[in-house]
Amino acid sequence: MANTLPQHIQVILQKIFNDSIENLTIDEQEGNKKGDGYLGDLVFLTVAYKKDNVPHNLVIKQCVAGVYPEEFVTATYLNEINFYTKRWPAMTEFQKKHLGEEDPNFVKHIAKCYYTDITKGAEKIVLDNLKFKGFELHPKSIPLNFRQYASIFKLYAKYHAISFAMKQLEPEKFEEFTKDVPNNWERFFITNPGPVGMTTAKIKMTFNPTTDQKLAEAFGPYHDNGNDILIADMQYDGPYKVFLHADCWSNNIMFKYNDYLEIDDLRIIDFQMCFVGTPVYDLTYSLFSGAGKEALDRTDELLDIYYQSLSEALKKYGLDPEKTYPQTAFKEEWKKWNKFGFFISILVLSAKENAKARMKDLVQYMYDKQLL
Structure with a gap:
């Protein structure tokens, strides 16, 4: 052909x-x-x-002309092209130098890139098709379970550890590595405030005026000023910046299962929206956008799994986890910097089956955990 x-x-x-x-x-x-x-x-x-x-x-x-402005689409493709041609190769070389490819904390969970084209308006990226290596996407209509999130959080911990280690062991490289990384999420919502308002309005309509009074009151500011809250939450100014995946819904994680239907391996895909910020951005976006009740109810366990995995990886780099990213700081950031993950997640959930029920369940979860 x-x-x-x-x-x-x-x-x-x-x-x-x-x-x-x-x-x-x-x-x-x-x-x-x-x-x-x-x-x-x-x-x-x-x-x-x-x-x-x-x-x-x-x-x-x-890249093709479509419903999104051409300049925005071009920016997302250039961001991903820079990831595959500059950032990920630098992260891989850093791991080889300080960790070694045989170490279980070595992150190799990214598809091979064969070719890129930066021609404006016709940008292209050619990648390995992971489906032929046994990887598959989780059905979008089915929430991910605790076991799947344990695997995802372990991988994100190892991925974030690269940035933490580079920042300490080769600080000049980290500064160069993270310089001028765009935040395409911020760019999108500054010019497109409508989706957040429409989605929060749908959620507000699910509240029962008799039984949901406290929930509706707590959610009020998120309906009235949702887009502003989202943009403000992306202005992370803390000392624990890492290079993020930042597009963490279930359709951007591929799983490989063994004959016993146990998770054997996984891959992270799609880096068009990657930027720099707190690790909490990746974790909240991933969890809130795809978890069912079982996984959400075990959030504290997942946070412990993440921190334990991060600690193990940092120790292999010769670093002290409590000095690099104290667990108390991690938990404080989870409480403070969760609105990015929340708002992106309700937008993701709004397109799924049982959207209204799942969005309301997430709001209830945020309320119960005192995160609103």
Whole structure:
């Protein structure tokens, strides 16, 4: 099907494989749909050299004109391209230098990037298609359970440990590494305040005027000034900054299960929104946007799992966890810097099944935990 592919994709494949298109076999996989990636199109291909027929499974993310302003979409693609071409390679080299690839805390849970294109309005990223390595997305309609979140929090702990360690062991590199990282979430909500207001209005309508009076009163400011609260919460000014994933809903985590349906491995995908801030941003966004009651009820256990995993990783870097990120500071930040995760999560939940019930349950959780 090589000759039926768009010319720009043929050019990409020739660059990746350093060969003419006539010497490649190319199969298009199911699932190629416009808008699959929310901020662009996804194309799934299996490519092999005719001489050896060894398959290479690729996903091509490409920027297209759509419902979002072109400048915003371009900014998100450039942010992700910078992640794959500059930031993640630097993080990987730092781990190799100070940790070693055989260490269980070494983070390798990111898809391989084959190619990027920064042509304005036609940005592209070519990645390894993880589905062919046994990874799968969790169904969006089903809440994640405690076991899944334990695995996610352990991975985020190891991922955040890289930043904490780099900040202490190679501070100049960390400053350079995190300099000029954009906050695309802030950019989006400054120019698009509507989604937060519409979503909080839907939540407000679920309150029973008789039985939910205290809940409605506590939620009032979040309905009246939600977008301002969200933007203010993104202005983290504390000493525990790390490089974040920052787009942490369940559709950006892929799981691999063994024959006993136990989690064998996982991968983090989609770094278009990554920026710098408190680790709490990643954790609250991940938990609030996808957890069912079972996982939410065990939040304290998950926070302990995160901190224990972070501590183990930091010790392997030769650092003292209590000096690097004290557990008391972590818990204080959880209470103070949770509104980013909350607001992004209600937007995510608003598009899921049983949206109103799940959004109200999250508000009730925040109220019960004295986080509102």
